[in-house]
Every structure is written in C-alpha cells, then in structure tokens.
Amino acid sequence: MIPKAHEANWKVVGMALASSSFLYTGLGATAAFVALMLHSPSPIRHAFYEVFVHFHFVAAAVSFGCLWVHLHGLTAKAYLLAAIVLWALERATRFFIIFYHNFGRSTTTATVEAMPGDAMRITLRMARPWTFRPGQHIYLYIPAVGWWTSHPFSVGWSETEDAMTDEKALPMSKQDLIAGPQKETISLLVRRRTGFTDKLFQRASNALGNRITLRAFAEGPYGNIHTMDSYGTVMLFAGGVGITHHVPFVRHLVAGFAEGTVACRRLTLVWIIQSPEHLEWIRPWMTSILAMDRRREVLRIMLFVTRPRNTKEIQSPSATVQMFPGRPNIDTLVGMEVENQVGAMGVLVCGNGGLSDDVRKVCRRRQKKTNVDYVEESFSW
Ligand SMILES: Cc1cc2nc3c(=O)[nH]c(=O)nc-3n(C[C@H](O)[C@H](O)[C@H](O)COP(=O)(O)OP(=O)(O)OC[C@H]3O[C@@H](n4cnc5c(N)ncnc54)[C@H](O)[C@@H]3O)c2cc1C
Incomplete structure (x- = not known):
C-alpha cells in the first residue's frame, strides 16, 4: 500500500x-x-x-x-544505427551461407540412423561441395523436427560418396529417393538429449530400419581455433560421443604423418565407452582410418569399456588397437607418453566434465617438467 x-x-x-x-x-x-x-x-x-x-x-x-x-x-542514434546495420549484415551473411551450401540442383538432406546407446549418426548429403577442418562444427536445421531452430554439432567425417557403387547409397525408402544425386557427405555423431535430439531420435527409431531421411540445412563450418599439427606427441581423450570431435584430428594427423606435413610422430587415441556396441557409432570411419597409409607407425588406439556385459567382449583386435575393461588410469597413460615424448606434447579432451577435470589435473602436474599443452572441447558455450 x-x-x-x-x-x-x-x-x-x-x-x-x-x-x-x-x-x-x-x-x-x-x-x-x-x-x-x-x-x-x-x-x-x-x-x-x-x-x-x-x-x-x-x-x-x-x-x-x-x-x-x-x-x-x-547524435547517439548513429551508434544504434551502426549496431543494427552490423547485426543485419551478420544475419544476411548467415542466410547467404545457408542458402549457398544447401541449395543447388537439389537440396541438402540428412539421413538419421538411431544407434545403440542413445546416439544417432547423421549423414548430410550436401547440395554443394564442402570442406571443413578438424575441430569445426556446423549448425544443423531440420525443419520437420526443429522448425526454425538450429543446433551445433562437430563434424565427424566427410567424404565423397560414390552414389552408383556404394550399397549404402541405394534408396532404402521413399524418403531416400528425395535425397537426390549429391555426392558430398558430412557425418555427425549426436547424443540424444531431451529436446530436438530426442524428437529426432524417436523419428529415426520408429522408422523402417531405424533410419530416416529428412530435408536439412547445414550452416558453417565454424570454429577450429586449435591445430595439433605442430605437436610431436598427441594424445586424444574422448568420452562417449566426444569421439566425433577427435576422429577428424586422427584422420588429418595420420594423413599428415604419411605425407610428412605435420610434426606428429606419436598419436594416441583413448576412447571411453560404456558398451562395445558403441563402437558401431564410428565403425565406417574407423575402418577407413585403420586402412590408411603408414597408420601403424604412428597411431595407437586404446578403448576402455566401462560396463562390459562379460569379459569375452573385451578383445584387443591388434597391438595398435587395444581394448580394456573399466576406466583408464589417466595419470599412468599420460606418464607413459611423457616418458617417450617426441617434441612438444598436445593433449586434447572431449567428454564429460569429470574426464576433462582428470586429464587437466594430470597435465597441469606435468607442465613444469615437460612441454605439455592441454586443450578442451566441452560441447557447450
Ligand atoms: C560447438 C559445439 C559442438 C557440439 N557438438 C556436438 C556433437 O558433435 N555431438 C553431440 O551430441 N552434441 C554436440 N553438441 C551439443 C549439442 O549441440 C546439444 O546436445 C544439442 O543442441 C541439444 O539439443 P536438445 O534440444 O536435444 O537439447 P536439450 O535437451 O534441450 O538441452 C541439452 C543441453 O544442450 C544445450 N543446448 C540445447 N540447444 C542448444 C543449442 N541450440 N546450442 C547450444 N547448446 C544447446 C542446452 O543448453 C543443454 O545444456 C555440441 C555443442 C557445441 C556448443
């Protein structure tokens, strides 16, 4: 009152x-x-x-x-006008980028595959050729599911698909037929959360063969402030779908090692997953990497399965691709690499907060004695 x-x-x-x-x-x-x-x-x-x-x-x-x-x-209105013009230019540029990449003779489509462990592999067949660097992300729009909203996802893989010979490219459903003749593909690995990603997962898992093709728009690529090219020793730690961020680095560094264009001489990928089924998420990409020239000389992969159903599931395919039950001892793994370190060492982490905290702690402890840089991607702003 x-x-x-x-x-x-x-x-x-x-x-x-x-x-x-x-x-x-x-x-x-x-x-x-x-x-x-x-x-x-x-x-x-x-x-x-x-x-x-x-x-x-x-x-x-x-x-x-x-x-x-x-x-x-x-007079101050001039500053406001300048801010509005800059904002409008930024919007117009983004709109142009979306339009340019997604409209050509045909439009971009996304094939969404529901996978075990609440994950999806999304393959975008781009309307125009597209190049991206490791660590970059795109904004994905799928109007049938998310209307006008967009979501950022790291690019996990890209390739030129031979539509005439690749069995995967054969139309599986009526929706596949609208995918058109695009050959440039970009692939994402997406974890199901509670909003857009949940709706998309449900659409895919209710469809025939757990896959669905929808119209999509990709905006980008953006990001990539880190390059691992100058490190003699590189360690990549990934938890769950965080692997999607690291796969392009592995591919780029193995190719660079074979061509002599990067400093990398030792590359270790540590991937922590809950179940061996999750290997399926990146199986086609990993198959390509394992077949790369001189891969054995530089790349070592260590897979840690935290919830194996039985120990028989845990079998190391080769000396350079090893599988272990449980969680890794980060201190021991980093310590082993530091002992055999070649040049400067770069450690890149993409996973949950706990994993990043553990790796950061271990790296910080060693930073006084040796040259170790720690880089983190948290899939968040
Ligand atoms: C640079 C970057 C790269 C990413 N790469 C991947 C990837 O490769 N794979 C993957 O599975 N996830 C990735 N993410 C996370 C992914 O963007 C979110 O999980 C997704 O947007 C969640 O959508 P949702 O509607 O289902 O989320 P909700 O269940 O509603 O929310 C889950 C979380 O996602 C955040 N989120 C929701 N919408 C957005 C948005 N539009 N932009 C940013 N954050 C959002 C929320 O703040 C919340 O923390 C990345 C995020 C960033 C910032």
Missing part, C-alpha cells in the same frame, strides 16, 4: 511517463537490457536453452526498438 503522502508524487511520475516518449522508451529499454542481463547466466541458458534463445531475441528487439525512439533527434 502506497502512503497517501506519496500517492500524488507517483501520479506525477505516471503522468510524466505517459506524456513523454523519451521517458517511457528509456525506461522500456533499461528494463529490457536488465532482463537480458538477468536471464543470460550459464545455468539458466543450459536449463532452458530454447526459452533463453527466443526470449533473448524478443528482449533485444524491444530494447533496440525503445532506444530508437528514445534517441530521436540525438
């Missing part, structure tokens, strides 16, 4: 606000900017990403709209 003495004052405030567009738009812009600040912290973003993103657009539009009126006749 407002005391009587203040009632008249508040009336004056109300009248001033109602009669002055300068005041009420200034207040509106301030409120919108405060709302932008309050709803942006990481826990809110992560808990309600779609709500956050849509509210963010609305609040930004309200704040800019109010400011536009508020600054009428003032």
